[in-house]
Every structure is written in C-alpha cells, then in structure tokens.
Amino acid sequence: MKPIALNLDAYSHKKAIVQKLRSMGMPTPKTEHYRYFGIKPILERDYTFLPPEPGAIEPGDHLEIVDGRVAQAPKGLYIEHLPQVRVDDSHYDQIYYISHLLAPATIQIEIEEDMELPITHKFTQNGAFIPYRIKFLVHEGVKFKIKEEMVVVSEGSLYFYGYDIQIAPKGEVRLVSNRVTNIEDFALFGSHSIEVGKEATFTLFTFDLGNAKTIHNYHTILHERASHEANHVIFAKRQARLGNTFHIEHRGKEATTTQRSRNILKDRGRGIFDGLLIVKNPAKFASITQSSKTILLNDGAYMVSKPQMEIYTEYITQASHGSTTGHLDEEALFYLRQRGIALEEAKEMLVLSFLEEIFTRLGDEELRREFIAIYEERQ
Amino acid sequence: MKKIMEIKDLHASINNKEILKGIDLDLYEGKVHAIMGPNGAGKSTLSKTIVGHPDVEVTQGEILYKGKNIIDMEPEERALEGIFMAFQHPVEIPGVNNAYFLRTALNAKRKHLGLPPLNAAEFLRLLKAKLKELGMKEEMIHRSLNEGFSGGEKKLNEILQMEILEPDFVILDEIDSGLDIDALKRVSDAVNKMRDGKRTFMIITHYRKILDYIEPDFVHILKDGKVLKTGGIELVDALEREGYKVFGES
Numbered sequence: 001m002k003p004i005a006l007n008l009d010a011y012s013h014k015k016a017i018v019q020k021l022r023s024m025g026m027p028t029p030k031t032e033h034y035r036y037f038g039i040k041p042i043l044e045r046d047y048t049f050l051p052p053e054p055g056a057i058e059p060g061d062h063l064e065i066v067d068g069r070v071a072q073a074p075k076g077l078y079i080e081h082l083p084q085v086r087v088d089d090s091h092y093d094q095i096y097y098i099s100h101l102l103a104p105a106t107i108q109i110e111i112e113e114d115m116e117l118p119i120t121h122k123f124t125q126n127g128a129f130i131p132y133r134i135k136f137l138v139h140e141g142v143k144f145k146i147k148e149e150m151v152v153v154s155e156g157s158l159y160f161y162g163y164d165i166q167i168a169p170k171g172e173v174r175l176v177s178n179r180v181t182n183i184e185d186f187a188l189f190g191s192h193s194i195e196v197g198k199e200a201t202f203t204l205f206t207f208d209l210g211n212a213k214t215i216h217n218y219h220t221i222l223h224e225r226a227s228h229e230a231n232h233v234i235f236a237k238r239q240a241r242l243g244n245t246f247h248i249e250h251r252g253k254e255a256t257t258t259q260r261s262r263n264i265l266k267d268r269g270r271g272i273f274d275g276l277l278i279v280k281n282p283a284k285f286a287s288i289t290q291s292s293k294t295i296l297l298n299d300g301a302y303m304v305s306k307p308q309m310e311i312y313t314e315y316i317t318q319a320s321h322g323s324t325t326g327h328l329d330e331e332a333l334f335y336l337r338q339r340g341i342a343l344e345e346a347k348e349m350l351v352l353s354f355l356e357e358i359f360t361r362l363g364d365e366e367l368r369r370e371f372i373a374i375y376e377e378r379q
Numbered sequence: 380m381k382k383i384m385e386i387k388d389l390h391a392s393i394n395n396k397e398i399l400k401g402i403d404l405d406l407y408e409g410k411v412h413a414i415m416g417p418n419g420a421g422k423s424t425l426s427k428t429i430v431g432h433p434d435v436e437v438t439q440g441e442i443l444y445k446g447k448n449i450i451d452m453e454p455e456e457r458a459l460e461g462i463f464m465a466f467q468h469p470v471e472i473p474g475v476n477n478a479y480f481l482r483t484a485l486n487a488k489r490k491h492l493g494l495p496p497l498n499a500a501e502f503l504r505l506l507k508a509k510l511k512e513l514g515m516k517e518e519m520i521h522r523s524l525n526e527g528f529s530g531g532e533k534k535l536n537e538i539l540q541m542e543i544l545e546p547d548f549v550i551l552d553e554i555d556s557g558l559d560i561d562a563l564k565r566v567s568d569a570v571n572k573m574r575d576g577k578r579t580f581m582i583i584t585h586y587r588k589i590l591d592y593i594e595p596d597f598v599h600i601l602k603d604g605k606v607l608k609t610g611g612i613e614l615v616d617a618l619e620r621e622g623y624k625v626f627g628e629s
C-alpha cells in the first residue's frame with residue numbers, strides 16, 4: 001500500500017475525519033510543516049499495510065507497544081480499544097487525521113489518580129506501514145508523568161502514531177520522550193493533540209537522536225491560566241531529518257508558553273523546529289517565549305528554525321523570541337585543548353554545556369547520563 | 380644551563396599578516412624569563428604560537444621543546460607534554476562546571492603519565508587546599524568555567540589550573556593585570572613555590588611590580604615581532620626611566 005494513494009471512500013464509517021481530510025487534502029512537499037522534511041518519497045513508497053489488532057496484554061512494569069499493539073501493561077491500568085474517538089477538529093496536520101482514520105482502534109487510557117507511566121514503543125516490522133493512536137484522559141488535579149522510549153529495529157518502514165491528551169483543569173502532565181533511532185531507512189510521524197485545561201500544565205521534553213527520518217507535530221491548546229513548557233533536543237547526523245513542528249494556541253487568558261529547542265547537527269543531518277505560537281483575541285495577558293539555538297558541527301548540516309508568533313490581542317504580559325545558529329566556539333575549544341583535553345572530548349564538553357539548561361530543567365541525572373552515553377556512541 | 384626551549388628564526392602570521400618576524404630565543408630549564416614589550420609587539424602571539432593556537436600560522440622557523448620541534452603538534456599534545464599558558468583573556472564557558480573541567484584536564488594528564496584517574500572526592504580534597512592558598516572562594520569551583528568571574532578571579536583561576544596541572548613550561552601572559560595588591564602577592568607566592576629548579580616560567584608583563592616578587596633570571600625585550608634585547612633586571616630599570624625608546628629601533 002502506498003500511503004499517498006489512500007482511498008477515502010473505503011472509510012465511510014469515519015465520516016467526520018474523511019470530510020476533514022477531503023477539505024485539507026493529502027500532505028504534499030508544499031505543505032508548510034512538511035516543506036523541509038522530504039515527505040514525498042516516504043509517502044509514495046509501497047509498504048505492507050499492517051494495521052495493529054488488539055491482542056492479549058501481559059502484565060508488566062511498563063506499557064509496551066509493539067508495532068502499534070499493546071503487548072504489556074502495568075496491572076491496574078484500564079486500557080480500552082475504541083474504534084471511534086472524538087478527535088481534535090482543528091489540527092493542522094493531515095497525518096493526524098490519517099492516523100486516526102487508519103488505526104483500527106485508539107488505545108485509550110483514563111488517568112484518575114497520580115501516576116508515572118513508562119512507555120516503550122517497539123518498531124520491529126520491515127517494509128511495513130503501521131498506524132496507531134493513543135489517547136489519555138487525565139482527570140482534574142491529577143499529576144501524570146510519562147517517560148517514553150523507543151526501540152527501533154525495523155527497516156524500510158513507516159509508522160504513524162501520536163497522542164491525544166486531554167488534561168482536565170489543574171491536571172499536570174509531564175511527557176519525557178527519548179527518541180533514539182539508529183536506522184537510516186526508517187520513518188516515523190508523530191502527530192499529537194494536547195488540550196490543556198484551565199490552570200493545568202503540560203511539560204514536554206523531547207530528545208531526538210540519530211539518523212532516521214522522524215517528525216513530530218504538536219497541536220497544543222491552552223485554556224485560561226494553563227501553562228506549557230516544551231524543551232526539544234535534536235542531535236541529527238548523517239542523512240537524518242529530525243523535526244518538531246507545532247501550533248500552540250492560547251485560547252484562554254493568562255496562559256504561559258515557554259519553548260526551547262537546542263539543536264546539534266552533524267554530517268548532512270537536518271533539524272527542524274518550525275511552527276506557530278498563536279494568541280487568540282480573548283487570550284489576554286499571555287506570556288510567551290520561544291528560543292532556538294543551533295550548533296552546526298560541520299558544513300553541510302542544516303537547521304530549519306522558524307518559530308513564529310501570531311498575536312491577536314493587544315494585551316500581552318511578556319513575549320520574547322530568539323533563534324541562533326553557529327559553530328562551536330573556537331576560543332572555548334582551544335582553551336580546553338590547551339589544558340590537555342583532546343579535541344573530541346573538548347567538543348563533547350561544549351556540546352553538553354550547550355544542553356545544560358535543558359538537563360537542569362529536566363532534573364533527571366539518569367537521562368542525562370543516558371544521553372551522554374548515546375551521544376558518545378553516536379559520534 | 381640546559382635549554383628547555385629553543386625558538387629559531389620564528390615567523391608567524393595571523394590572517395596572513397606577519398606578526399612574528401624572526402624570533403630567536405632560548406629558554407632555560409628552571410629559569411624565569413620575563414618578556415616585556417610595547418602593546419602590539421607580538422608577545423601574546425608568541426605565546427599562542429608556542430601553545431599551537433589555530434589562528435597562528437607558522438611560516439618559517441621552529442620551536443624545539445625538550446629537543447623536539449613542536450610546530451606540527453596538536454595543542455592538547457603540547458599541553459600533555461607540559462606546556463601551559465595562562466591566558467591574557469581567559470574564556471568564559473557557560474555550562475562547563477569549573478571543577479569538572481579541571482578534573483577532566485588533570486585526568487587527561489595523569490593518563491598521559493600512566494597514572495590512574497583521581498575520583499571526585501580525591502580531586503576535591505586536592506582542589507580545596509589550593510583554593511585556600513590562593514584566597515579563592517570555594518563556590519567558584521562549582522560555577523561555570525570563568526562565567527561571571529571578575530577580571531582578577533579569572534586570573535586566579537588560571538593560576539589554580541597551573542597548580543593542579545603542574546606543567547613543566549609555564550607561560551603567564553599578563554597574569555598581573557587586573558589583580559589587586561594582595562592577589563598579586565598570592566599569585567607570586569604560588570609561582571615562587573613552584574620554582575623548583577626544573578620548571579621554566581615565561582612571564583609576560585608590562586610592569587615591574589610582579590618582577591619584584593618573582594625575580595627573573597632573564598629579561599627579554601620584544602618589539603615589532605623580534606627580540607630586541609636580552610639581559611637581566613637592569614633592562615627593566617632602564618625601561619622604567621626612559622620607556623621603550625631606550626632600546627632604539629630594531
């Protein structure tokens with residue numbers, strides 16, 4: 001099956017989604033958020049379509065999803081498989097709707113009390129096209145932490161996945177995504193929709209490392225006094241294209257958004273940080289910050305950094321915006337080398353110092369060590 | 380007297396502009412060499428050439444260190460062979476912890492010498508003793524490298540690194556500028572304590588004061604990319620009286 005040749009007529013039972021897709025059209029190389037990703041060869045390829053069917057779930061200490069199917073879950077986690085769920089009716093990404101259309105069922109989990117949930121996604125099929133969706137309903141005032149990891153052993157495959165997260169008022173969701181890929185011929189589209197209720201918070205950390213083609217599209221809606229922090233680290237090498245795009249909408253007043261992207265690009269690697277932070281008219285007194293910083297380790301690497309703001313209200317509490325791209329600081333590098341530290345190690349020290357701010361915010365020593373190990377391995 | 384370094388007919392350029400125009404200079408093991416000269420004479424360029432700064436291109440001549448030409452050696456190899464430079468303008472490196480940096484540097488050196496690495500606790504003990512001697516605040520080692528340090532604090536931090544790394548050949552590029560009177564005394568004490576008859580110092584300065592504390596064995600006057608004169612402390616006296624014109628043109 002070629003994703004580009006999707007026959008919408010076959011999905012008449014999901015009428016709303018089909019209608020939405022008809023009006024949006026299929027994504028093309030001209031679609032704004034895919035402009036720098038090279039979507040065409042990925043969608044035109046012929047894959048074996050393997051929609052995941054729910055099966056037996058083993059008890060375990062984490063949620064494990066293998067090729068879109070829940071294989072393992074902690075006891076007490078109430079998992080439903082719903083053929084139809086309510087979808088975000090204003091997502092900017094076609095693939096959000098396509099994944100909802102093609103996934104036979106959405107994995108839905110209600111979070112009724114504070115919890116931490118480690119999730120492992122395993123991608124094991126070769127030459128496959130697999131769509132799946134996960135939905136979390138986080139109840140009022142509940143603190144929910146997700147630590148997501150990816151294991152990729154699949155080649156020549158395309159996966160569509162994504163989270164729909166609804167955070168009720170005063171809920172707190174923290175999602176840490178450790179997305180390591182080391183297979184060049186592997187494509188992953190994450191298309192996410194997060195609705196952050198009144199006075200709720202959504203904190204996101206993403207670490208994209210490797211040499212595959214992955215893109216994550218976030219539509220985040222903030223209601224009154226909601227707050228959102230998004231921290232992205234990209235380390236792309238060889239022919240990798242690793243990207244995050246977003247539409248963050250302030251719909252309620254006094255909401256806060258802080259975005260940081262720290263990008264390290266090597267070889268012919270490409271990073272993408274592209275999107276819109278939109279403050280709607282009634283959403284007065286917003287505080288919004290966007291910052292993207294990039295280090296190019298060599299010529300030939302390329303960063304697309306296009307964070308933008310659209311503000312439709314006169315009253316803004318705070319807005320700041322910055323994007324820089326450069327090489328490693330030569331003087332700093334020399335200083336370290338003059339003290340006997342080898343060139344590669346000196347570079348690594350500077351790269352890690354560049355990420356220090358994000359690691360400090362993350363406050364997870366284990367993840368930092370993991371990252372360093374991966375970084376060293378990936379050199 | 381044994382030569383630790385011989386600089387022969389050294390020509391070097393920065394951005395295709397010749398700055399060093401034929402330097403000949405012998406530096407002796409265990410001695411203190413003071414280098415003086417007007418602004419722009421090429422003193423810092425000479426130091427940068429010795430430590431292998433990538434901006435400097437050597438176009439002619441050689442630098443023999445412990446009998447070996449080091450011109451083609453990487454900066455870190457030269458450092459591991461015992462050459463240390465205290466920078467005229469130490470770099471601020473946000474996000475690199477000072478103590479972590481210094482331990483990495485020390486362990487690189489220990490590895491080079493075939494010694495086992497020091498762990499964090501052992502290292503901290505060593506560090507604390509040195510900090511106290513230098514009159515540095517302990518919190519400075521837990522901060523980012525040189526970030527937000529005052530001018531004098533940066534200089535003290537260079538000396539701290541020198542003490543920890545115990546190099547054989549030390550270049551101090553205007554270590555005295557920006558230091559208050561007490562700090563200058565402590566830095567001088569630290570240097571004097573490290574004068575063990577083997578370690579060589581090259582002290583670049585504009586002022587006599589530091590040379591009252593650290594008595595040089597030789598004084599060299601550098602001007603317009605060449606060594607104009609070599610002598611003893613009497614050269615400094617002449618300089619203080621009459622300025623650089625006393626040495627005439629090269």
Ligand SMILES: Nc1ncnc2c1ncn2[C@@H]1O[C@H](COP(=O)(O)OP(=O)(O)OP(=O)(O)O)[C@@H](O)[C@H]1O
Nearest residue numbers: 393394398416417418419420421422423424425434
């Ligand atoms: N990166 C550079 N690009 C161009 N010219 C340079 C560069 N670095 C040094 N120079 C020039 O080389 C000459 C020598 O500079 P250098 O820093 O070695 O002098 P100095 O003797 O250390 O002076 P000071 O006493 O002021 O420190 C100066 O004319 C300076 O402008």
Ligand SMILES: [Mg+2]
Nearest residue numbers: 422423424467
């Ligand atoms: Mg100088």
